[in-house]
Amino acid sequence: MSGHGSQVVTERAFDALIIDLDGVVYTGALPIEGAAEGINTAREDGLRILFMTNNAAKMPADVVSHLESVGVAASPDEVLTSSQVAAAYVVSELGDDIEAGRVLAVGGPGVSYALNEVGISPMLPSQIGSDGPSQPFVAIVQGYGPQLRVTDLHEAGLAVNAGALWVATNTDATLPTPRGMVPGNGALVAAVAHGTGATPVVVGKPQPFAYEMALKRLGLPAERVLAIGDRLDTDIDGAIAANVPAALVLTGVNTAADAHARPSQDQPTLIAAGIPELRATWLGEDPVSG
Numbered sequence: 629m630s631g632h633g634s635q636v637v638t639e640r641a642f643d644a645l646i647i648d649l650d651g652v653v654y655t656g657a658l659p660i661e662g663a664a665e666g667i668n669t670a671r672e673d674g675l676r677i678l679f680m681t682n683n684a685a686k687m688p689a690d691v692v693s694h695l696e697s698v699g700v701a702a703s704p705d706e707v708l709t710s711s712q713v714a715a716a717y718v719v720s721e722l723g724d725d726i727e728a729g730r731v732l733a734v735g736g737p738g739v740s741y742a743l744n745e746v747g748i749s750p751m752l753p754s755q756i757g758s759d760g761p762s763q764p765f766v767a768i769v770q771g772y773g774p775q776l777r778v779t780d781l782h783e784a785g786l787a788v789n790a791g792a793l794w795v796a797t798n799t800d801a802t803l804p805t806p807r808g809m810v811p812g813n814g815a816l817v818a819a820v821a822h823g824t825g826a827t828p829v830v831v832g833k834p835q836p837f838a839y840e841m842a843l844k845r846l847g848l849p850a851e852r853v854l855a856i857g858d859r860l861d862t863d864i865d866g867a868i869a870a871n872v873p874a875a876l877v878l879t880g881v882n883t884a885a886d887a888h889a890r891p892s893q894d895q896p897t898l899i900a901a902g903i904p905e906l907r908a909t910w911l912g913e914d915p916v917s918g
């Protein structure tokens with residue numbers, strides 16, 4: 629090669645990024661510095677983006693609005709919520725030919741939206757009369773919803789006791805709010821577990837099912853995708869379980885010291901200050917080991 633300088637053209641190392649949201653792109657309503665720019669650069673470099681969140685309450689279009697409010701352009705098909713993962717799990721277990729009203733949706737609008745998206749017409753706790761449902765539920769999907777009532781958890785417990793497949797979108801113990809951490813979906817799932825003695829199937833991060841679904845959506849093998857997250861116990865553990873290379877960014881919950889304190893098999897593939905600092909990695913200029 630000659631004539632146009634000595635620029636070395638390397639082969640891009642990754643074709644897509646799976647990006648966590650809270651603590652990576654924004655903290656509540658506030659943008660994380662450099663994140664929007666880093667995501668735009670990745671797009672210009674030809675990478676595809678999938679935003680994957682354990683937040684089950686929101687619909688993908690709401691997540692897009694949130695992203696736009698912090699300067700990140702996105703489309704709903706670039707968003708994968710844990711409610712969508714849960715809906716896909718119900719279909720994988722029970723098929724997509726489920727009679728209307730046989731799946732109970734407990735949570736915010738994101739839960740029922742995701743079920744509708746896969747062709748399941750769910751019933752909401754508020755639609756159940758005092759005599760209970762006319763037919764027993766075959767499944768219940770439980771995700772977070774800020775308007776959840778105690779009686780919604782009653783219906784969840786009754787459905788679990790009656791033998792419905794119980795799918796929890798995620799079991800994050802806490803949920804970040806502008807005033808601090810509050811009990812998250814994991815706490816509400818624990819209430820139903822405590823009151824029934826049953827254990828749900830959990831599908832969100834760190835379960836590999838969430839990442840496998842993300843890879844399916846992207847149509848890429850695990851080694852061509854870089855997962856980016858701020859939490860070791862969800863983002864990084866889930867990626868490791870699904871054999872997806874994982875970058876811990878230091879803009880959210882966990883520190884580099886937290887990562888270094890873990891056994892070697894639980895280490896992220898790499899640690900970076902934020903998304904922009906990962907560019908050399910996705911371009912293949914800074915090869916990752918392992």
Ligand SMILES: [Mg+2]
Pocket residue numbers: 648649650651652857858859880
């Ligand atoms: Mg996060």
